[in-house]
Every structure is written in structure tokens, then in C-alpha cells.
Amino acid sequence: MTASNIVERVAVDIAGRGYDILVGPGLIERAGAEIRERFGARRLVVVTDENLARCHLPALQASLDAAGLRHDTVVLPAGEKTKDIHRFPDFLEKLLDFGLERKSMLVALGGGVIGDLTGFAAASLLRGMDFVQIPTSLLAQIDSSVGGKTGVNTRQGKNLVGAFHQPRLVLADLGALRTLPPREFRAGYAEMVKYGLLGDAEFFAHLERLRGLETADRPVLAAAIAHCCRMKAEIVAEDEREAGRRALLNLGHTFGHALEAETGFGDGLLHGESVAIGMVMAANLSVKLGRSASGDLARIWAHLTETGLPVSLDGLPGAPFTIDRLMAHMGHDKKVVDGKVAFIVMNGIGRAELVKDVTPETVRSVLAEFGAI
Numbered sequence: 348m349t350a351s352n353i354v355e356r357v358a359v360d361i362a363g364r365g366y367d368i369l370v371g372p373g374l375i376e377r378a379g380a381e382i383r384e385r386f387g388a389r390r391l392v393v394v395t396d397e398n399l400a401r402c403h404l405p406a407l408q409a410s411l412d413a414a415g416l417r418h419d420t421v422v423l424p425a426g427e428k429t430k431d432i433h434r435f436p437d438f439l440e441k442l443l444d445f446g447l448e449r450k451s452m453l454v455a456l457g458g459g460v461i462g463d464l465t466g467f468a469a470a471s472l473l474r475g476m477d478f479v480q481i482p483t484s485l486l487a488q489i490d491s492s493v494g495g496k497t498g499v500n501t502r503q504g505k506n507l508v509g510a511f512h513q514p515r516l517v518l519a520d521l522g523a524l525r526t527l528p529p530r531e532f533r534a535g536y537a538e539m540v541k542y543g544l545l546g547d548a549e550f551f552a553h554l555e556r557l558r559g560l561e562t563a564d565r566p567v568l569a570a571a572i573a574h575c576c577r578m579k580a581e582i583v584a585e586d587e588r589e590a591g592r593r594a595l596l597n598l599g600h601t602f603g604h605a606l607e608a609e610t611g612f613g614d615g616l617l618h619g620e621s622v623a624i625g626m627v628m629a630a631n632l633s634v635k636l637g638r639s640a641s642g643d644l645a646r647i648w649a650h651l652t653e654t655g656l657p658v659s660l661d662g663l664p665g666a667p668f669t670i671d672r673l674m675a676h677m678g679h680d681k682k683v684v685d686g687k688v689a690f691i692v693m694n695g696i697g698r699a700e701l702v703k704d705v706t707p708e709t710v711r712s713v714l715a716e717f718g719a720i
Contacts, residue, residue: 352371354369361583367516369381370488370576379407386515389477395423396426396429399461426460426613428612447476455481455514458484459487463498484523485538492519504680519576533656536619537623539571541599544630545596561654599628602624602628602673603621603622609676611665624657632690640695687703688705
């Protein structure tokens with residue numbers, strides 16, 4: 348086996364519910380064999396979207412057929428709006444129409460939207476079913492498919508209704524990334540930068556030297572994905588339900604989710620793009636609080652800009668945004684404690700911390716500097 352074909356294994360060590368993340372090429376074609384070997388002859392329902400159904404579903408179905416696994420498929424519209432809470436009941440009933448039993452298993456073939464939605468369905472149906480994640484976007488492979496966070500969006504905000512429900516297996520196929528539009532790849536890369544900023548300064552420096560991963564060789568890309576998965580696996584094993592350290596994974600998300608809500612969770616602002624802007628805002632806040640040097644902010648701004656990610660509100664649909672509306676969205680954030688919004692800030696690159704005493708005036712000054720009115 349050549350270096351470019353090696354599959355990396357990352358173990359998520361949660362008592363009684365641990366699982367493997369496999370990172371490498373050809374995993375969609377091997378999915379049936381992996382599932383059959385680990386879980387036996389289970390009845391499966393594959394959930395995917397219209398875009399993935401065209402490019403990856405045939406290979407997955409052939410793999411399941413070859414392994415002798417009975418399976419059905421639900422194909423949903425592509426895009427964040429599929430995660431709307433008002434669409435969720437219809438999705439559950441489509442799944443129930445297949446006559447599911449508790450031993451049945453759901454398989455999420457797609458990006459973060461499909462993974463979050465399928466995971467929440469698995470947590471809800473029959474009071475809990477097994478599911479497998481086959482993430483097809485960079486963002487999903489390094490972040491949303493790992494750790495068991497599932498959920499749907501409401502008009503008040505993103506992922507405010509959901510559950511912690513761990514997958515049984517994650518298959519991160521590098522080949523799926525070849526079909527990603529460049530913008531989608533860059534959006535996922537923002538979450539990779541996040542891992543360096545919150546807990547690994549050397550990894551961020553490594554990404555700076557690479558100047559992004561769009562043209563990286565397969566072993567380099569696989570190593571970076573596996574590194575992010577190991578970081579998240581370690582954090583999740585320590586703090587599965589986000590009572591402490593896991594909150595650091597939300598670096599940039601408090602600002603970013605507010606922007607997503609204000610732009611209507613549409614294609615005008617992808618989740619990773621909102622995180623990129625949110626991380627720059629969080630770095631700005633960190634400087635204002637005296638926790639980071641202005642040079643750190645400059646490095647973050649420069650790297651995100653160099654890799655083609657947005658770092659300002661200019662050109663976003665609906666801009667200019669009002670400070671009051673963005674603040675209102677933040678008030679619905681899951682990190683609100685005793686009525687106050689908590690923020691993830693950086694004590695320099697690679698050292699993040701949850702801070703609960705940021706004044707509204709300071710937050711408003713950050714938003715104003717980015718063009719909110």
C-alpha cells in the first residue's frame with residue numbers, strides 16, 4: 348500500500364460509546380464492508396441530498412449491495428434551509444415509512460446539514476437509533492461529523508433544537524473532497540484554522556506555511572484532517588456535553604451564528620465563511636480585552652485573506668447589518684449564561700478561553716469596527 352492510500356484511524360474514546368474515525372481514500376467504496384464487519388447485517392436507510400445523490404450515492408449503494416446490506420434512501424434538497432425545524436417532522440415520517448426497527452441504522456452521506464439532520468433523527472426515532480457518518484465536505488470531515496452534536500435551526504438561531512448523539516462510525520473519504528466547489532472547500536478550511544487558533548499554535552503556523560490546502564498532496568491533506576479529528580476527539584472524550592472545555596470549539600461561532608441568522612441561513616454566507624469572519628471578530632475582541640497582541644490579529648486576518656476567506660461584512664447579503672439585530676441574535680446563543688453572552692477569546696494564538704464578563708459595549712464596538720451600524 349502506498350503512502351497516498353493509507354487510511355488513518357482516530358479513536359473517539361467515550362465510555363461505552365467509543366467509535367472510530369477513518370480518514371483516507373476509497374472509503375465510500377468500502378463502506379458496506381466496514382459496516383458489515385463491525386455491525387453485522389443491519390437494515391440501513393441512507394440519507395443524502397440532491398447534489399450528493401448524483402456524485403457519491405451510486406458508489407455507496409454498490410458498496411452496500413456488495414456487502415449484502417438491505418438499504419433504502421431518502422434524498423433531500425441541498426442547502427442549510429433543509430435543516431429548518433418545520434421540515435423536520437416530514438423527514439421523520441419519511442424515515443418511519445420504511446418500517447424502521449431499533450436495530451435499523453441510518454447512514455448520513457453528505458456535509459454538515461445532512462449529518463446534523465440525520466444524527467438528530469437517529470437520536471429521536473424509536474428513542475435512539477445507531478447511525479454512521481460519511482462526511483463529504485471538509486467542514487464535516489474535521490468538525491460536524493465528530494462529537495455527536497446534532498440539531499436543526501429555528502428562526503431564533505442555529506442548532507437551538509437538537510441532541511448529543513454519537514455516531515457508531517465515521518468514514519471520511521478524501522476522494523469526496525475532489526468534487527467540492529472551491530468555495531465549499533475554503534469554507535471547511537476555516538474550521539481547520541480554528542483548531543490551530545484554539546489549541547495548537549504550531550498547527551496554525553504549519554497551515555500558514557502551506558498557504559491553505561486546496562493544492563496539498565493527499566498525504567498532507569489526510570494528516571491535517573486526522574490532526575483536527577484527534578484534537579476534537581480528545582476534547583469530546585473529556586467534555587461530551589459541552590460543560591467546559593468543549594465550548595472552546597465554538598471559537599468565532601457566537602459572532603458567526605449571528606451573521607448566519609441575519610443572512611437567513613442561505614447560500615449567500617456559508618457556515619465556514621461566517622466562522623472565518625467570526626474568528627477575526629473574536630481576535631479583535633481578544634485584542635480589546637488585552638488578551639492578544641495586535642500582531643496575532645494581523646496574522647489571522649492575513650492568513651484567512653490569503654486563502655480566500657471573507658474577513659469583513661462587505662458584500663454579505665443584507666449588509667449593512669444593525670448592531671442591535673446582531674446583538675439580539677447573540678442573545679439566543681447556546682453559550683448564554685445567566686442572561687449574559689459568553690465569548691471564546693484567545694490569550695494569543697493557540698490558547699483559547701471562555702470569558703463570561705464581556706460588556707455589551709465592548710461587543711458593540713467590535714461590530715461597529717466591522718461596519719455594523
